[in-house]
Amino acid sequence: MKLSFATPRLFLTLGLVFLGACTKTPEWTLFYYNDVSALPVAPLQTEDIHGYYDTLEQCQRKAQGMQRLRQGDDMGAGVYQCGHLCGLDDKSVLVCKSLSQ
Structure with a gap:
């Protein structure tokens, strides 16, 4: 059986489509503050980032899990916020x- 010239092109196109789907950037960033009981007033800092997530629900679940792990500490459970589409501005x-809890 002889393969036509269109078959390799079809495989190449499908491969590029699947590769593009694998490189989707997460839209939500978790900012977690260990040793505080209220959100800080200071601007967002990269050192407070604790992960990147595809959905708000994933970000919230991770933060709530981190709070549960810290509940036994004397410092408290910490607070968090999830940022949507975060990045550096021109400055x-x-x-x-947006930011959510």
Whole structure:
């Protein structure tokens, strides 16, 4: 059986589609503050980032799990916020389109 010229092109196209699907960037960033009981007023800092997630629910679940692990500590459970579409602006300040808890 002889393969036509279109078959390799089809495999190449399908491979590129699947490769593109694997490189989707997570939209949510978890900011977690260990030793505080209220969200800080200071601007967002990269050292407070504790992961990147595809959905708000994934970000919240991870943060709530971190709080459960810290509940036995004397310092408290910590607080968190999840930032949507975060990045550096033209002045290298970390900004997010929105923040949720």
